[in-house]
Amino acid sequence: MIKYILAALLTLSCAITASAQEDWKLSTQKDGIKVYTRSVPNSKLKALKVDCNFNATLTQMTAILTDVKNRGEWVYHTKSFKFLKQASPTDIYYYSEVAMPWPLQNRDFIAQLVTSQNNTTKVVTIDGPLGENIIPVKEGVVRITDSKSKWLIIPIDKDEVKVEYVLQVDPGGTIPAWLVNMFASEGPIQSFKALKLQLKKPEYKDKQLAFVKDY
Template sequence: MDRIMKSTLGILSFILTTTIFSYSQSNDWKFVKKIDGISIYHRKVGNGNLKDVKIETTFDSNLSTIVEALLDVPSFNKWIYKVEYSKTLRIIGPNQVEYHNRINMPWPAVDRDIVAINKISQNAVTKEVISEDVCNWKGLPLDKNFVRIKDFYAKWTLNVVNGGVKGTYIFHSDPGGDLPAAMVNLFIDEGPLNSIKGLKKMIALDKYKTRNSHGIVN
């Protein structure tokens, strides 16, 4: 009986381990392409058309300059893909804000809007900066002219390297509503890439280079 039990447990353990390994493998990031020093990876989400995005790149800048741009909410429409309007709803703390974006969608889709909270923190020892955006869709009454995005998360991890800052960006979003796969993939494929390119242009501006209003250690 002991032999049978041990054999059964061994088989179950093998099946469980294999299943977990297969699941983790299926959720690994897959390299897609590299453009202008920006490496793009995708990871499939569930059984639908959605994909998470990871981007790795290097900024010719310092940490405080990038943080200044990331927390300049009124200027989001100058670099974040398809954002046509952005407003700070409330300042929660020195490095934490709640904001509202309106997103221009290609016709005939209804435009989207999103309410999110951004928080930036820094490790005092390693100088690593983490910037996280978490959806807070109930933070503002719904507008009948927009589809409110209710599933959104983004994270920047910034580290000092020789000659600049290495950035890793992870992006997850479900635009909601009934959208064709091609349109969803347009925002997944082109959105983050164009936003990163826009951010790189923004941090070249003097108004970000000459300020460190958030106490970031470079």
């Protein structure tokens, strides 16, 4: 177990170093869920990092995070999720609309989920870049054109993983500071709490994925 943890930490360290200096600051902590923020050059909005341990296997957690048809059940303030296409077992495209409080316009985006696993550390990485605009922009909805996200699923033990999520997004338009703060602090906590409940669903218990090897 120790060698996997050390190798995973080394992978994370290299990734952080390669992406320049990151000064993450703890913003919120609740129910084992930690939310960090950091400033982004040339942006008024901050990047988010969330981490939490889950009682799950690598396969179970990967299956849930890549199950876009059911993402609306746990992702904060989701109005709709729509599966678009699957280029390969590890490359999925989906559409999502984010519900915003009145009088603000909803936001939507098209994204990919690209999954890979390190053969040595067993760490699963799920990149979430924006995809092509294969769905027309809706009237009254602002299309997000600047967003980067990444999930890391790190094995701790046979039935325990550490999940780290990083998001940097520009929602476009004008959004009041109170709303930005709400999404930055409350959003990750609510999503990760709902994710824990999602893990209890029977369809994920014995899930098998050909592209993921468990601890």
